[in-house]
Amino acid sequence: MLQQQVSNAPKKRISVSQKRQITIPVEFFNNLGIQSEVDCYMQDNQIIIRPAQDSGEFDEQILADLISQGYSGEELLAKFKEHRRKIRPAVERLLDDADKAARGEGEFSTLSDLFGEGD
Numbered sequence: 423m424l425q426q427q428v429s430n431a432p433k434k435r436i437s438v439s440q441k442r443q444i445t446i447p448v449e450f451f452n453n454l455g456i457q458s459e460v461d462c463y464m465q466d467n468q469i470i471i472r473p474a475q476d477s478g479e480f481d482e483q484i485l486a487d488l489i490s491q492g493y494s495g496e497e498l499l500a501k502f503k504e505h506r507r508k509i510r511p512a513v514e515r516l517l518d519d520a521d522k523a524a525r526g527e528g529e530f531s532t533l534s535d536l537f538g539e540g541d
Contacts, residue, residue: 434447455473458474460474480506480509481502484502485498488505512537
């Protein structure tokens with residue numbers, strides 16, 4: 423099924439530099455709405471490059487939690503930034519742990535392991 427999707431999709435051959443860098447064709451870049459980052463995955467011997475997902479989807483939950491803890495003003499902003507910086511590394515560790523678990527390697531992490539107790 424994936425092979426059929428790929429064969430019908432727009433295709434460009436691109437060069438890989440000596441530093442292992444590639445340039446995303448401008449029409450792909452624009453059509454996908456890529457900003458300053460992409461997420462890169464390996465799946466079934468293929469490299470998948472997607473526009474980076476904004477971790478902003480957690481912003482409301484983080485703010486609601488911090489407000490319920492009594493934070494406001496500059497202190498709220500500082501705590502929000504601190505919590506928001508933890509999201510991407512935590513998700514990356516979670517994905518890595520999931521990959522290891524799927525291969526029967528390593529142990530799994532809980533949310534407390536990823537974000538810390540009481541956070």
